[in-house]
Amino acid sequence: MRPPSPLLILLYVTLSRAMKTVSKRGSVDLCTDWSVDYLKYRVLQGEPVRLKCALFYGYIRANYSQAQSVGLSLMWYRSTGLGHGDFEEPISFNGVRMSKEEDAIWFRPADLQDVGLYSCVLRNSTYCMKVSMSLHVAENDTDLCYNSDMRHMEKAELSKSKDITCPDIEDYIEPGKDPHIIWFKECRPKQWRASILQRRDSLSIREVKEDDIGNYTCEVTFGAFVVHRTTELTVTGKMEGGMKRCTSLGYHFFFLQRFSAF
Known part of the structure; x- marks a missing residue:
């Protein structure tokens, strides 16, 4: 068996330290919750949008492939309310209008019913990190091509x-x-x-x-x-x-x- 590369070892140590540090705050599920990301996704009804997991774009120094290679899984949850901490449920992807593709959710296209908070959770059996992104879907103004x-x-x-x-x-x-x-x-x-x-x-x-x-x-x-x-x-x-x-x-x-x- 080939020994793990220095990059993978460094990545695992970095993620482990980051998650261990915040899990001491007393979170019930030991999941570090970074709350709602500042980037807000806004899209017109009937148009496609890619909602990316913000963990890989400012919270950890790793991309999706590197996280997978050290045994971390990415899961998605949705809250229909816009308040952080509202009831969340796992997303069942139908692969047609809404699909999970690597570190993102694709809506092809987005609909008014898609409004809400989407949380991506990166975890294994020991560690867990989470961040939420808001999605707002709106119709065009009357007789116009924009909102x-x-x-x-x-x-x-x-x-x-x-x-x-x-x-x-x-x-x-x-x-x-x-x-x-x-x-x-x-x-x-x-x-x-x-x-x-x-x-x-x-x-x-x-x-x-x-x-x-x-x-x-x-x-x-x-x-x-x-x-x-x-x-x-x-x-x-x-x-x-x-x-x-x-x-x-x-x-x-x-x-x-x-x-x-x-």
Whole structure:
């Protein structure tokens, strides 16, 4: 039998020490509970989302394969309430709409009934660590292609350049391939002027104008599904004579800067 590699020994010792340290707090099931992770998953109804176990992305120095190699199992639980500590039950994966894939849960697609807290538990017969992630699923606003509460916010300055990215789409891009993205403004297709260029995952505005204010939605094709991300762009600009104009969603505010000599 081959002796375990130094990496596996170091990983096992690291995990054991971390779990032993916190299990002394008096937890009934000896499971270290890191509560709810700061990253909140938000998705539109009918769109896919990958909910990743946060333990491997900031709590332990190991990935899923390394944890498996030292005998640790990953289990998932769900609480239909949004309060930490609510009743949790194990998840039965049907492999169709919701499936467990390595260190994550895939929803293809997400539904309103999926809202809640999802806990991933990494354990063996002796040690246990747990963290929860929140998932919020929402419908589009009436007659719109986005939900206002899920928009990203960006600011630009008149006559300057600005890039509007299609954010958080890494899970929907196949390795070695460029994403298939269509851009909309106010949920409608648009013929972009020559100074607006569409790059791999962004719109590049060379010279921002007042007409550029509004909501930009990128649509990413992901298999049989599409994923939408919407960014609200506001614009500010300085004018001559000490006058500063701030433009936001079609509203214009003027501030006169006065200087007094004493």
